[in-house]
Amino acid sequence: MHEIGRIVSYLGHYRKDAILGMLLVVIESAFEMVIPILMADIIDVGVARRDLAYITRQGMLMGVCAILALITGLLYARYAARASYGLGAHLRAAEYERVQEYSFANLDHFETSSLITRMTTDVTVIQNALNAGFRPMVRGPVMLVIGFALAFYLNAELALVFCAVVPVMVIAIVLIVRRVSPLYSVLQATVDKLNDVVQEMLTAVRAVKAYVRGDYECEEFRRVNEGLAATSERTFRLAVFNMPVLYVSMYTATTLIMWFGGQMILGGTLAVGELTGFLSYVLQILNSLIMISNVFLLLTRSLASVHRISEVLDEKIDLTSPEDALETVADGSVRFEDVSFKYRADAAEYVLEHISLNIPAGTTVGILGGTGSGKTTLVQLIPRLYDASAGRVLVGGQDVRAYDVAALRDAVAIVLQKNVLFSGTVRENLRWGNPKATDEELLEACRRARVDEFLDRLPGGLDYDLGQGGVNVSGGQKQRLCIARALLKHPKVVIFDDSTSAVDMATDAQIRAALAELTGVTKIIIAQRVNSVEDADQIVVLDDGRVDAVGTHDELLATCEIYREIYTSQQYAALGDGVVSRTVAASGDGVDSCTSVAACSQAVPVPVASGAVPAKGGER
Secondary structure, three states: OHHHHHHHHHHHHHHHHHHHHHHHHHHHHHHHHHHHHHHHHHHHHHHHHOOHHHHHHHHHHHHHHHHHHHHHHHHHHHHHHHHHHHHHHHHHHHHHHHHHHOOHHHHOOOOHHHHHHHHOHHHHHHHHHHHHHHHHHHHHHHHHHHHHHHHHHHOHHHHHHHHHHHHHHHHHHHHHHHHHHHHHHHHHHHHHHHHHHHHHHHHOHHHHHHOOOHHHHHHHHHHHHHHHHHHHHHHHHHHOOHHHHHHHHHHHHHHHHHHHHHHHHHOOOOOHHHHHHHHHHHHHHHHHHHHHHHHHHHHHHHHHHHHHHHHHHHOOOOOOOOOOOEOOOOOOOEEEEEEEEOOOOOOOOOOEEEEEEEEOOOOEEEEEEOOOOOHHHHHHOOOOOOOOOEEEEEEOOEEHHHEOHHHHHHHEEEEOOOOOOOOOEHHHHHOOOOOOOOHHHHHHHHHHOOOHHHHOOOOOHHHOEOOHHHOOOOHHHHHHHHHHHHHOOOOOEEEEEOOOOOOOHHHHHHHHHHHHOOOOOEEEEEOOOHHHOOOOOEEEEEEOOEEEEEEOHHHHHHHOHHHHHHHHHHHHHHHOOOOOOEEEEOOOOOEEEEOOHHHHHHHOOOOOOOOOOOOOOOOO
8 A cells, every 4th residue: 555655646736637537437426326216217207107297307307417427527537637647757757767866786676678667568557557447446436335325225125135146246356356466467577578688689689680690589589479478368368257257246136136126016015117227226336346346457457567666766775965965076086995895785705805095186097907806896986886885985085975976976987888878969978978068178078089080070070960879980989989078077087997998009099198188187097908007107906806916017017917917918919920029128137039929928028026127018
């Protein structure tokens, strides 16, 4: 009931429409319930006395009641539609806004396809339940109560006969609802799976075509689609079983009433008009029970959707701004104080363990490490995309938990490892960084990110439509656009998470040179290539979630085996099959010159304790 009340609260100003709709249904039902009494009087009084005036007068009253019932019914339909579709719009908006507040940890609790289903299909189920079930939901109980009262008023003995049948109908409805209720949750989960398959195929359509896996995807969709069809068939086969049960009960009750009523007419204790009117009420009562049973089925299905939507709305946001939160970040200094992190509280192992780092404001820091070493996780703690499980992360000298979340993230720009562009023009995408940026500011950011190299070739320049997800530009161009967008924020800390992996080395060097011109901005660069970070003020080497070493390029070549392995392997890879001249410091004070991969494999030494260090970068 709490969840239903929560959903109903989203009616908002449409609550008036819902109340008016309910009143109109009650009035409509009252007009309809008067008609059988008037009809009984026509037979027992007008026809029996052959009083044409009486028949005409009562007939006109029946017509007025029918017209008024029609008018109130039409008005009800208008208000019910407004209430149901208004509720649907408010629910979708509430879910969407709630998801915008989610942290990454909150988003990890839901599949993307499930969130889409909860904002579309589940809302539609509730919307349709209210629209289709609003009238029977109110009309059924009203007609049931009034019908029973008037049936007893006409003839209490026949009403008792009818009462013997009602419990059988109620028991049948309860049994059916209990069997069907769990199946609706399974049905919605199956819809999630179908959406998941469709979303995955559309997102990866290029890979599907490249690997000629269209037949596999079709087979996968067929399997899930047939599973949905089978689940729907099983669910609704049980759901519609209530109709035969109700109609058998209804016709059984009608037959018994006509039998006993006929005997009473022959015995002179019941008039024909009374029996006719009574049968009308019996049909009204039975129809109301059918309506109530249908409402139960609608509610049963909608309750599954109500629960799923409530899970989204009631998800506890684990990253919130504190009271009296700080609104300004003083500078770009970053400090990690014995930080450990794991994605779930019940996880067996930490992703990061005992990280302690100090990054002064305005410096450039490189982060290297193998796959799974925790590089991306580490930098995501800075703008508080996740909270540290232990220890503290400080930005501008203050714990990140002390800041207003929006203010902190405005001061920290992050170019994510997965580049994301949105449907729209280049200008619209860049202005995500600064909605008020002028064209001059946009072009300056494009220059620093080397977007200007290809911007002039795009039809329309800044007004070029990038298409959905930026499909009209290459991977390297996406990365440069994302860098330009981040720079437009004028952040105090800017994080590049392997954000130049798709650009050539010459462009990478140009971007790094342009970024070096930025003063007062702390630059943190996650990279796979040593040459992307070798000029950094300090380089952090991560290994299995721990800091293995911190130092400059030269210091790490002399002291850090992991860094040396990365550097050496990349220098070999850079040589390829060609002939390259490289000067490498040998152990001691000698110098070797290598001209091939084979030669360099022998020439590149492991620095010894005496402090000899390979020449920085070499000459290529």
